Amino acid sequence: MSRINQIGILLLLAVFGLASWRMAERMWRGASHGGEGVLLRFAHVTIHPGIIRAYDEAIRDYEKLHPGVRIEQVPVPLRVWPAWLRTQMIGGTGPDLADMDRGQPDEFLARFFLPFDPWLDDANPYNAGTPLEGLSWRRTFVDGLSNRPGYRPGLQQVFGIPLTVATIRVFANADLMREVGGGDAPPRDYGEFMKLCEAVDAYSRRTGRPIVALAGSSTHTLPLLTRLFSSQTQTLSREINPRRTLALRPRDAALAYLRGDWSWRTPAVADGLELIREVGRHTVEGFVQLQREDSLFHYSQGRALMLATGSWEADTLMAEAPFRHVVFPIPIPRAGEGRFGANVLGPPSELAVSPGNAVGVSRGTRHPEIAVDFLRFLTSRDVSRKVMGDSNRLSATAGVEPPESIAAFAPMAEGYPAGFGPEFSDVSGTGAGDAARIYRSYLHELVSLGGSVEGFTRTMEARFGPAVTADLRHSVRDSARNGALEDAILAAARLGPDQSARSVARRLRMMEAQTQRELDAAEASYVLRTAGRNRGSAGAAAFLPP
Amino acid sequence: MPFTSVQTARLRAVAVAVVWFNIALTAPAAGSPSSAEGWQALRERRFNDAGPAFARAMEAAPDDRPLAVGRASALLTAQPRTRANVEKADALLARLESGDDEAAITARYLRARVAEAHLFEPDHKLAASRYETLIATAPGHPLAQMARVKRVMLRVFVLGDDPEAELHRAEALAGEFGDGHSRRDYHLVMARGYLLLNREKERALDHLRAAAAEEFTLASNEADTLVALGELARELGRAELARESFGRFLEGHPRDERRHLVQTLLAALPAAGRP
Numbered sequence: 001m002s003r004i005n006q007i008g009i010l011l012l013l014a015v016f017g018l019a020s021w022r023m024a025e026r027m028w029r030g031a032s033h034g035g036e037g038v039l040l041r042f043a044h045v046t047i048h049p050g051i052i053r054a055y056d057e058a059i060r061d062y063e064k065l066h067p068g069v070r071i072e073q074v075p076v077p078l079r080v081w082p083a084w085l086r087t088q089m090i091g092g093t094g095p096d097l098a099d100m101d102r103g104q105p106d107e108f109l110a111r112f113f114l115p116f117d118p119w120l121d122d123a124n125p126y127n128a129g130t131p132l133e134g135l136s137w138r139r140t141f142v143d144g145l146s147n148r149p150g151y152r153p154g155l156q157q158v159f160g161i162p163l164t165v166a167t168i169r170v171f172a173n174a175d176l177m178r179e180v181g182g183g184d185a186p187p188r189d190y191g192e193f194m195k196l197c198e199a200v201d202a203y204s205r206r207t208g209r210p211i212v213a214l215a216g217s218s219t220h221t222l223p224l225l226t227r228l229f230s231s232q233t234q235t236l237s238r239e240i241n242p243r244r245t246l247a248l249r250p251r252d253a254a255l256a257y258l259r260g261d262w263s264w265r266t267p268a269v270a271d272g273l274e275l276i277r278e279v280g281r282h283t284v285e286g287f288v289q290l291q292r293e294d295s296l297f298h299y300s301q302g303r304a305l306m307l308a309t310g311s312w313e314a315d316t317l318m319a320e321a322p323f324r325h326v327v328f329p330i331p332i333p334r335a336g337e338g339r340f341g342a343n344v345l346g347p348p349s350e351l352a353v354s355p356g357n358a359v360g361v362s363r364g365t366r367h368p369e370i371a372v373d374f375l376r377f378l379t380s381r382d383v384s385r386k387v388m389g390d391s392n393r394l395s396a397t398a399g400v401e402p403p404e405s406i407a408a409f410a411p412m413a414e415g416y417p418a419g420f421g422p423e424f425s426d427v428s429g430t431g432a433g434d435a436a437r438i439y440r441s442y443l444h445e446l447v448s449l450g451g452s453v454e455g456f457t458r459t460m461e462a463r464f465g466p467a468v469t470a471d472l473r474h475s476v477r478d479s480a481r482n483g484a485l486e487d488a489i490l491a492a493a494r495l496g497p498d499q500s501a502r503s504v505a506r507r508l509r510m511m512e513a514q515t516q517r518e519l520d521a522a523e524a525s526y527v528l529r530t531a532g533r534n535r536g537s538a539g540a541a542a543f544l545p546p
Numbered sequence: 547m548p549f550t551s552v553q554t555a556r557l558r559a560v561a562v563a564v565v566w567f568n569i570a571l572t573a574p575a576a577g578s579p580s581s582a583e584g585w586q587a588l589r590e591r592r593f594n595d596a597g598p599a600f601a602r603a604m605e606a607a608p609d610d611r612p613l614a615v616g617r618a619s620a621l622l623t624a625q626p627r628t629r630a631n632v633e634k635a636d637a638l639l640a641r642l643e644s645g646d647d648e649a650a651i652t653a654r655y656l657r658a659r660v661a662e663a664h665l666f667e668p669d670h671k672l673a674a675s676r677y678e679t680l681i682a683t684a685p686g687h688p689l690a691q692m693a694r695v696k697r698v699m700l701r702v703f704v705l706g707d708d709p710e711a712e713l714h715r716a717e718a719l720a721g722e723f724g725d726g727h728s729r730r731d732y733h734l735v736m737a738r739g740y741l742l743l744n745r746e747k748e749r750a751l752d753h754l755r756a757a758a759a760e761e762f763t764l765a766s767n768e769a770d771t772l773v774a775l776g777e778l779a780r781e782l783g784r785a786e787l788a789r790e791s792f793g794r795f796l797e798g799h800p801r802d803e804r805r806h807l808v809q810t811l812l813a814a815l816p817a818a819g820r821p
Contacts, residue, residue, distance in 0.1 A: 106591060107591050107592075110590040110591040110592065111590070111591075111592055142801065143801060144765075144801075146765055146766075155591065242741045242742050242744065243738065243741060243770070243774055244741065244773070244774040244777040244778050244781070245770045245773050245774050245777075245804075246773050246777060246804045246807055246808070247803065247804055345807070346806075348803075349803035349804075349805070349806055349807075350803075351801050351802060351803050351805060352801060352802060352803040413805075413806075414806050415803070415806055416803075416806060416807050417803050417804055417807060418803075480662075480663045480668065481663075483659075483662075483663045484622065484623065484659070484663045484664045485591065485593070485623055487619065487622065487623075487656060487659045487663065487664075488588045488593065488596075488619035488620065488622060488623040489588055489589055489591065491588070491615060491616065491619045491652055491656060492585045492586075492588035492589045492616065492619065493589060494648070494652060494689075495585070495612040495615055495616065495648060495649070495652060496582070496585030496586070496588070496589065496616075497581075497582050497585060498585070498586075498589070503589075505763065508727060508763045509763045509764060511692065511727065512727065512730075512731070512762070512763050512764050512767060513764060515692075515695060515696075515731045515734075515735075516734075516764070516767055518696070518699060519699060519734065519735055519738060522699045522700070522702075522703035522704055523703060523738065523742055525703055525704050526702075526703040526704070526709065526742070527742075
């Protein structure tokens with residue numbers, strides 16, 4: 001063997017040996033730490049220092065209760081999260097605990113995460129001595145773990161434990177508000193909000209200072225405009241809902257459009273567009289092209305008086321903006337008052353706000369019981385109150401009041417179902433479809449200086465029908481695809497060896513969900529098939545309650 | 547200086563040891579029975595793992611009929627989907643559908659589903675006829691009950707030229723459901739049919755009422771049914787029924803965004819005993 005070959009083999013062996021050692025070390029490190037303990041790695045994308053500090057304190061408290069267990073946070077930026085998590089999981093080096101609600105598909109979750117079902121019916125021992133003592137862990141969450149992201153309808157199982165809930169509010173720069181003549185009190189309704197917007201414009205003209213009323217970006221402005229528009233469709237949504245469920249899903253509104261029950265010229269819809277135009281004129285031109293960072297920067301630099309955003313950004317804003325904030329709900333028109341009040345039932349209910357920051361346990365962990373136990377600790381009433389108080393967020397644990405600093409974000413229980421929005425982003429069944437793209441692409445025709453409600457309406461009349469038809473067709477195909485996959489799962493549940501009560505319950509839930517989804521698809525097929533024939537035959541008035 | 551033959555042999559031994567060490571680290575746990583593995587893979591949506599697991603299991607038990615249904619299910623869901631796999635699965639299921647054991651009944655049900663949801667170009671007429679075969683041959687089986695619901699859906703919304711007439715025809719099925727879950731779904735399909743067509747609201751009300759009397763496993767479905775029943779009853783002047791249904795909704799769904807609206811509607815109903 002030549003000398004060069006021998007050196008090559010030695011090098012190869014050294015590298016191979018080192019890689020093997022690293023791999024073994026990783027595997028063993030999960031099993032034991034420091035010779036006698038356990039190390040769990042908790043990876044997440046909430047990398048703001050305040051949140052990391054709050055988690056750290058909870059972790060130290062847990063470690064004190066459980067000597068020998070060490071938990072290490074692995075903060076990962078959101079932009080690289082999906083690729084990072086996939087690589088780690090496939091490589092067998094994934095964290096023990098990880099965020100699971102960042103766009104991970106069902107297949108990925110089923111493959112790499114554990115379902116929580118075996119643990120959910122037992123009480124959380126860390127709730128001893130609190131009003132939640134003795135309740136099953138499931139029932140200690142505001143939604144009973146019956147919603148996304150923790151609960152996955154496609155899998156009919158819980159794959160994540162949510163830590164937070166979120167609401168949207170308007171932040172205003174308190175100093176600037178006083179400076180422009182808006183006083184100290186937040187606007188109480190849409191009329192006062194518009195006066196404040198106009199005061200900003202007047203101040204800007206008077207002083208030459210280039211500020212706008214609302215910081216603008218697709219992230220922060222589109223939800224605000226949707227909320228305002230949907231205030232105008234609250235009453236209409238009841239009138240055009242054949243199902244009588246008192247809440248209209250985007251797909252129901254899309255079908256109603258194809259049936260001819262509403263058009264872009266229906267008075268309530270036209271009023272919604274007027275509202276968007278009025279408010280859209282007070283934000284940055286071309287905001288749809290701007291990103292979250294742009295509007296945060298504008299607001300933090302005092303170049304915009306207000307920013308509409310979620311409670312998840314409260315901690316960042318409070319820590320980084322060099323001024324005091326006034327926080328208030330999105331000011332929709334008052335029911336029955338003023339120009340836009342006739343279409344309004346009332347402020348939207350926030351009883352069903354979605355949980356978030358859901359954490360899953362990796363299938364690869366050597367210590368599922370300890371990982372689950374840590375999540376029990378983190379979501380117990382007292383610990384959650386402390387963590388959320390320290391990081392200015394709203395807890396997903398039942399009965400945990402929001403900290404004083406973000407009391408304005410507390411979900412509003414008294415309110416009405418929102419009407420349908422202008423985006424129709426959930427119709428296709430797989431995220432934003434053609435209708436959402438049309439809306440976003442042509443929104444400038446509504447909100448730009450030279451735009452108009454009439455111009456935008458004409459565009460939507462020409463383009464919305466084909467777009468929403470394509471989305472509904474897509475949803476029908478998507479339903480068939482999901483149903484086909486469920487058939488195999490249901491066959492396994494019926495013929496496979498696991499016939500436990502939990503397995504049977506999951507099968508029954510999946511069957512019920514499949515029938516409901518296929519009924520939706522069948523209705524959509526019928527409307528798509530007959531839309532041309534029956535357009536306008538039912539008409540809005542047909543479903544009107546007396 | 548070149549290595550001696552002894553050193554070279556030692557190097558080889560070290561290399562072999564390192565390779566075995568790696569294989570041992572990454573090898574799957576031995577001894578797991580592949581039949582259970584296949585079923586579990588399907589239940590966990592690991593469809594591409596299910597096929598090989600069932601193939602291995604069937605080598606050991608080639609006449610196991612449930613395993614063959616599992617193999618067909620794995621073929622139907624293997625990604626990427628191919629026409630060849632769907633055809634192969636349908637042929638496999640066709641061989642299994644004679645007889646009256648669970649495998650045969652499941653095979654008949656899945657063949658109807660193949661026509662409805664798995665084919666690249668769904669054949670709804672074929673699906674309806676396969677559902678009918680299942681219903682005729684095993685009328686009391688839960689899968690046949692489910693098949694009745696799916697056949698009604700197909701006939702009313704997809705196949706029928708006259709959906710109202712199809713709804714009337716399907717009224718005759720009401721007594722054929724021994725299984726409460728299928729009975730609930732049947733009544734919901736019927737109610738939704740009448741409501742979508744904006745016909746015979748009293749019949750829709752009866753179906754909603756019958757559905758609401760059954761057990762639900764999905765809270766959202768129960769909430770929608772109770773609200774719809776209350777709202778339709780209110781619309782038809784059936785205040786007592788509206789009160790009862792809205793009351794059940796409020797009691798069972800404390801975190802539903804419709805609560806305040808339902809409370810408002812409830813408060814506006816005429817007092818008990820008045821029309």
